[in-house]
Amino acid sequence: MGKSAVIFNEIFLKHDLPSHPENATRLHALLKTLPSFNIPVQDSKPVDMELLKLAHEEQYIREIEKRCQGFEGHLDPDTYYNEHSYYAALMAAGAVEKAVNLCFKENYNCVLCAVRPPGHHAERGRSMGFCIFNNVVVGALHALTSGFKKVFIIDFDAHHGNGTQHILADNPHVFYFSSHQYPFYPGTGSENENNEHIYNAPLSSGAGDKEIKQVYGEILPALINKFQPEILLVSAGFDLHEDDPLTNLKVTDEGVKFILETLVMTAREKTMPIIFTLEGGYNLQALERCGEIMFRLM
Numbered sequence: 001m002g003k004s005a006v007i008f009n010e011i012f013l014k015h016d017l018p019s020h021p022e023n024a025t026r027l028h029a030l031l032k033t034l035p036s037f038n039i040p041v042q043d044s045k046p047v048d049m050e051l052l053k054l055a056h057e058e059q060y061i062r063e064i065e066k067r068c069q070g071f072e073g074h075l076d077p078d079t080y081y082n083e084h085s086y087y088a089a090l091m092a093a094g095a096v097e098k099a100v101n102l103c104f105k106e107n108y109n110c111v112l113c114a115v116r117p118p119g120h121h122a123e124r125g126r127s128m129g130f131c132i133f134n135n136v137v138v139g140a141l142h143a144l145t146s147g148f149k150k151v152f153i154i155d156f157d158a159h160h161g162n163g164t165q166h167i168l169a170d171n172p173h174v175f176y177f178s179s180h181q182y183p184f185y186p187g188t189g190s191e192n193e194n195n196e197h198i199y200n201a202p203l204s205s206g207a208g209d210k211e212i213k214q215v216y217g218e219i220l221p222a223l224i225n226k227f228q229p230e231i232l233l234v235s236a237g238f239d240l241h242e243d244d245p246l247t248n249l250k251v252t253d254e255g256v257k258f259i260l261e262t263l264v265m266t267a268r269e270k271t272m273p274i275i276f277t278l279e280g281g282y283n284l285q286a287l288e289r290c291g292e293i294m295f296r297l298m
């Protein structure tokens with residue numbers, strides 16, 4: 001066991017629209033069992049602007065800032081904003097930046113960024129699918145500039161992380177691995193998009209623990225062994241759970257545990273840090289149980 005932490009700030013609860021599935025109750029649910037564990041909670045910080053500009057167009061960042069100034073509405077049909085959303089999004093990306101620093105400078109080996117808004121659908125110049133800034137991309141780019149030579153991203157959210165794959169498409173130092181329901185929103189993530197540093201494992205509607213065990217027990221370890229990363233970043237989307245109202249995968253608590261255990265053990269065996277960042281997951285009871293599974297492993 002090594003050093004672990006959860007990164008959280010109250011601002012993640014203020015970007016909120018109670019009638020929307022991606023609302024603040026999700027974080028309460030994820031963190032509900034945390035007090036029973038001896039895991040320190042650390043504060044976030046706003047992302048470094050120069051770092052954010054490596055992931056997103058400056059014009060897009062300014063547009064988000066401007067639109068959130070005391071107003072509320074929608075950035076796109078799926079993604080709402082209020083007066084707190086710009087700062088919440090800066091702090092969400094900043095959480096992953098900070099997690100990388102904890103791992104690089106202070107030898108932390110397992111960090112969970114309990115953040116909202118999520119990030120993996122956000123493109124370089126466009127919000128999408130409840131996401132404003134791409135938190136995991138910011139983390140990957142910061143890891144590379146900090147001195148980690150190769151970064152491996154694992155995205156187990158039920159939706160394909162189109163933004164992550166696209167923004168990092170030309171970066172051979174980052175491997176992007178995603179399992180997701182397909183065909184499904186956002187439409188990307190077919191096997192035809194795979195190359196030396198992108199691997200999509202599309203899952204049919206109804207796929208469950210059996211498929212997950214094959215993907216995470218057999219395919220993923222081989223890819224990690226081949227790529228030889230120095231850090232693992234995980235887009236942890238718990239909407240792959242069978243109880244999720246937005247998706248059609250049938251992964252049980254057991255399947256989620258299998259994924260998390262495999263990832264944490266792989267990182268431990270190879271003595272590299274692992275950082276989880278929250279993406280989707282819209283059933284509150286399932287989120288609470290997934291949080292507990294996660295904290296037991298940290």
Ligand SMILES: [Zn+2]
Pocket residue numbers: 157158159237239279280281
């Ligand atoms: Zn999702």
